[in-house]
């Protein structure tokens with residue numbers, strides 16, 4: 001999705017997200033202890049996912065981790081903090097990155113940096129970072145091969161790219177990664193994703209009025225997703241992929 005489209009769709013959502021206890025409660029009810037509530041994520045990330053990101057990224061202390069499509073930054077903050085890594089978060093939506101700085105300070109990673117930039121044009125120098133992660137954002141990018149090529153450009157050789165996204169049958173992320181110079185180390189469906197995602201969408205639709213009150217125009221983006229996505233969900237698994245850059 002272009003920067004303008006993402007800003008239009010998600011700007012209002014991120015501005016009002018901290019004021020919506022209902023959305024948080026929905027995720028807490030469905031995910032129970034696996035929901036990383038304190039990270040204020042926007043999406044379906046779990047504590048188990050974050051542990052897997054940590055294992056597969058294999059960060060060393062001081063490494064530079066870039067989180068693309070970081071939203072309000074929570075998942076990247078958690079992974080970087082656990083590994084003693086430095087963090088740079090990128091997202092196309094201005095209100096997301098503004099909120100991310102505040103969250104990083106609250107979560108004890110005040111040196112983390114956040115910038116407005118896109119998956120396909122990060123503005124970063126070549127070979128400048130040790131690892132790239134992305135949680136539930138690549139599915140939104142129109143030109144996915146360009147995004148993967150950009151990640152290959154900014155990573156150092158041997159650096160890892162770990163991400164979650166949804167993979168319909170016509171989309172082969174492993175092939176796309178190989179074409180950009182990566183070797184795929186893992187591709188797995190995330191545990192329990194289908195039942196949980198369905199349950200979240202049902203609860204969002206059941207709480208429509210309250211969400212509209214709390215999120216204002218920002219509610220529309222999640223209501224539309226909750227209405228339109230279930231029909232394709234069973235054939236569109238949520239996957240976690242890990243790849244290492246050759247060279």
Ligand SMILES: C[S@@+](CC[C@H](N)C(=O)[O-])C[C@H]1O[C@@H](n2cnc3c(N)ncnc32)[C@H](O)[C@@H]1O
Nearest residue numbers: 041042043069070071092093118119135137140
């Ligand atoms: C579902 S949210 C996930 C946010 C965050 N990773 C999390 O788990 O809380 C997807 C994010 O991708 C961002 N996004 C969409 N298109 C993008 C692009 N082309 N480049 C960078 N970020 C993008 C959106 O603004 C949104 O913040």
